[in-house]
Amino acid sequence: MEHSVFERQGQLTDRTISPGAYNLVIGLTLLWGFLINWWMVDTISTEWIRSINSWVFFGGYFACCMFGIYLFSRSPHPLVSFVGYNLVVVPFGLIINLVVSRYDPSLVLEAIRITALVTVAMMVLGTLFPAFFERIASALTVALLLVIIVELVEIFVFGIHHGILDWIVVLIFCGYIGYDWGRANQIPKTLDNAIDSAAALYMDIINLFLRILRILGRK
Template identity: 55%
Template sequence: MLESSQIFGRQSSRSDELNARAYNFVVGLVILYGFIVNWAMVSFIPVESIQAMNVWVLLIGYFVSCIAGIMIFTKSDNALVSFGGYNLVVVPFGLLLNLFVAPYSPDLVLQAVILTGAFTAIMMALGTMYPAFFDRLGPLLFVSLLAMIVVELVMIFVLGEASEWTDWVVAAIFCGYIAYDWQKANRIPKTLDNAVDSAAALYMDIVNLFVRILSILGNSSGSGDGGFGDD
């Protein structure tokens, strides 16, 4: 993921650094904020109002907002500005998540949330214990994700079908990205802005993992009818 390379390539900063505990607390708090916003959007925005939107307006707005948000938080060294960019990613993700979770039962969504949280905790722990190993995985994860995006586009638009195995592969890739981004986040200067930016990168990893896990659970139970793609 392109934003990761820009964020985690930082070696120095003119801003004051936080201690490790405060830095990780801010990262967690910002990620939690994104999930709370998404939960509120799924809970209180009727899915019918989103379905009524023109699909091209929705998709173009999604990509424009996400790209603008990523550019803002990767380029800015001001935590408040970066947080604004983060919101430009969180809100459109929330709209598409609303559409995505609608066909699934609340119990299945809860299972996906629990599994996503468990895998996230495990991969963060592994990233902390084996930072050098996951650091070397960066290029492989990037190429693998690009390859899977191409494969899925070909399967959907050329072959006219989707396959369950792609969900498993992409879920594994995002598990790797969580460990990769987490160990990178703890190796750059621990500034407030870097905490926000690292949280934004991890948020996108975790949301994409959740989408794939929910799709896998839905396919296993015979409910749901698809996903909403990759970041």
């Protein structure tokens, strides 16, 4: 079985590309995902999404995302990784559609602007201090799992949600952006690794955006 993208430290048989081309592919792959999400929000009605049976919707969402993550993180082939990336982008787009429909468009634009600024800042930090973000990677994973458990208990047992959890998740995904960007520039610069890295960053950025939008909406 192939190693995960962020474990590929050795020399690969795939042809490497220049740093400029590598970063360009990452940027274009991210842009593709964001454009697909924008198109889905613009064309798919929330009424249609809500009409889907909840068990079918969430079951399909998790199955599609997990299979997509498996494909792009394990496959050494760029085309297969791109297919896996799209299998993540599409279900994320349905969730984004449901969420942004609850907020004023000006608030959504503000969340996009803040997310973009934070993402660039964390990428700069990830470039400057990759060792630091690699050291905190395990702590980020543990923290995220704990927050998910706490949120599920709060929502389904107590019927409440503490706003501080949104801020914690924002900090966690800021750390993940720095970590994933730093690692993306340490692994061999191949076309497949560029797509895989973009997919990991896409999930970080979208989760960050959704939490920032929630915080702004609460204010």
